[in-house]
Amino acid sequence: MMRFMLLFSRQGKLRLQKWFTSMSEREKKKIIRDMTTMVLARQPRSCNFMQWKDLKIVYKRYASLYFCLGVESQENELLALEIIHRYVELLDKYFGNVCELDIIFNFEKAYFILDEFLMGGEIQETSKQIVNRSIEASDMLQEDDISEWYEVELFG
């Protein structure tokens, strides 16, 4: 299973953190520190895999963001790279030519998309279209809900 997914910028600022196991705040902070240090220290054309304690770390840089996935030792690293790529594709489809700012200003949407793709440290849905459709439907449900509120508030 996957243990965590972190997104951070080239300066080491965290943009998204998803933890798939229960951990104390201290442990989380330590992992974030270690990951950012390790990944940012890597040379441009290096191997995307590293060993850290008993976990394999798979990372990839997309534009100004580093996507870092910590997986257990029996996981397939090449597939982990594909998982990262799939998530980027989903974000791209949703935001249209996604960039780091989209993820900063709409971080909760990034989480919602991730929660339709991965769950409990495993892949939940292997089809891009189904994930996209679920997100759209959830968003519409949210819109309906909010417009209801507006009606109530404005018209009593």
Next chain:
Amino acid sequence: MSPSVPLQEMIRAIRSARTQCEERGVIQRECAAIRAQFRQADNGGRSHNLAKLLYVHMLGYPAHFGQMECVRMIASPRYSEKRVGYLGAMMLLDEKQDASLLITNSIKNDLSNSNQYIQSLALCTLACMGSAEMCRDLAPEIDRLLRASNSYIKKKAALCAVHIVRKVHDLGELFTKAARSLLTEKNHGVVHGAVVLITELCERNSETLERFRKTVPDLVQIMKGLVISGYSPDHDVAGISDPFLQVRILRLLRILGRNNEAASDAMNDLLAQVATNTDSTKTVGNAVLYETVLTVLDIKSESGLRVLAVNILGRFLLNNDRNIRYIAMTSLQKIVGTDHNAVQRHRGTIVDCLKDQDASVKRRALELSLALVSASNIRSMMKELLSFLSSCPPELRSQTASGIFNAAERYAPSQRWHIDTILHVLTTAGGDVRDETVPNLIQLITNTSELHCYTVHKLYRALLSDISQQPLVQVACWCIGEYGDLLLTGECQETEPVQVTEDYVLDVLETVLQSHMSSPSTRGFALTATMKLSTRITENVDRIRSIVSIYGSCIDVELQQRAVEYNALFKKYDHMRAAVLERMPVIEKNSQGHTNGETIKESQTVKVKPGEPQQPANQVQANAAFYTVFSIVATVTVYEKDGVTVTLSCEKQSDSGLTVTLTASNSTESDIRGFTLQAAVPKSVQLHMKAPSGDSLPARGTAKVTQMVLVFTFADMSEVYETKVSPVTS
């Protein structure tokens, strides 16, 4: 007005802060506002406030005051609020927080909601942070959803079940039947979830594994369908149909086929098909091939298939993509024990990877190279490893050095080659070798008597060029002290002899003594070597005398003590000097882990003398003999006389530390009072004697006295413990 605007405005405000201090100010103001909003009654902007708080939390600021708000929002009937509430629960609540229990009821209700997106929120949260109690509570609900719901919910319920099984192992039984039936579904998401669930159940329980072996034909069918099916737009990735599901099925097949002939046979054809038909130009194809190779190598596959798998790994090794080379080496590492010859065929490529730019690849190549060293390739491999050592990244140096030493010890084709190799390592990476290298090398040199002349010449030359690598300098000083006379003869068979005078040799030793680069223990080596030369040279003994007397007032206590003792040797015990400083005998080579009860008696470190005046403890022999103590695990009787028995048992605490327990008992008719134990150790060892349990041994063995002694080896020991004790019998 978009509902996210307040959130985005806050984010903009925080980002425009120019200093950390300014940012903290903005955040404090925002948090105060959020807190105030939380306290107010229901307003439409609740979800924005919580979202703001979650952003602040991600920046690393405390957000625990939002926990109760999450609980409230989850209970709200509005989807927008539930959505953010559940997100908050996943981010702020984990099973260690008390507030997490409060959401159990909400989750339970939402699991039966008519809207599948609300059900989905509950399932997702449960799978993310569900505690063991919550899992136990809600497991029946999840089982129900596994059987009767639409595919969107089924796939989520499956992964929720996986989480439950991880948290509460016994609940696996509950999901077995449902998992089985899910395999027959058409929806890929559901099948994937089912495969993950079955994998989890099989890994935890071997009986369940037995039962699920029956699913192998079904799994093979599904895989075949994926591999030979035409283009499916929903699941295609670069020409491979649903690689995620393929990899997962291959992993499950691996677990089911392990150690089972029948299951392995059933999947043989499929694996061959996948291995040959999968397109390996893109990463995704290689991911599937990689998983196939891992499965083939782990089950009881027929030899043709195994050869195919190793060849795929060999192809991976030649791939341009670093990632592929890395995973090829990782896989080869796993099978180097079992399929050694197959991996040896790729040795050349692996050794080339030592020169790769990438640190991860280098590390893997190093491990694999060390595993591939054998008697037949030792010379060529060592050349590669030594050249790697001189250019490798610092974090790999000590691993490389130890690996080289181990390989040299096991496969050295000749003594001279062995010594040369160790010297080469010491010159290149002297700072990264382990502590026992110096005594080990000294032992090796002493035992290779025919090469003494060669060795001392090599070390002398090494010392002339560089005195910064401490282990090398220590060994060199020791050698010059022992075999300096061979340097002065001006003859050597194995190598070009040096033409030196006694003064030159003493100059070199004095340089080491005075250099600021020399560590205290190195200086100790140099001083002792100088002293030893006094019996091996003829003209400059006075110079040695003056060096020794100068160091009699050295600030370093260890050096001072040595110098004073050597001075005494010159002045009062000159008749003994030759005997004391003569050549060391061949040291008995005892390997680690050698339990030899007899050896312990020769190197007794404990002496007990009831009722007699003090006597000096036994002289302890050379370090090598002492090292056998480290390997003694059983209890040994070290003293048995006049009814008093003392036993010694050792427990190894660390590489350099040992706890020795001395137990004394008295089988005579009268009590022994004032009983104490005495211990002496060689200079390289440090002793801490803890307080004994008592000082009287009651008669007839009615009770025992025990004493713990902590023993450490340190290179720079500065004191020798000698506890003098006088026991008195009543």
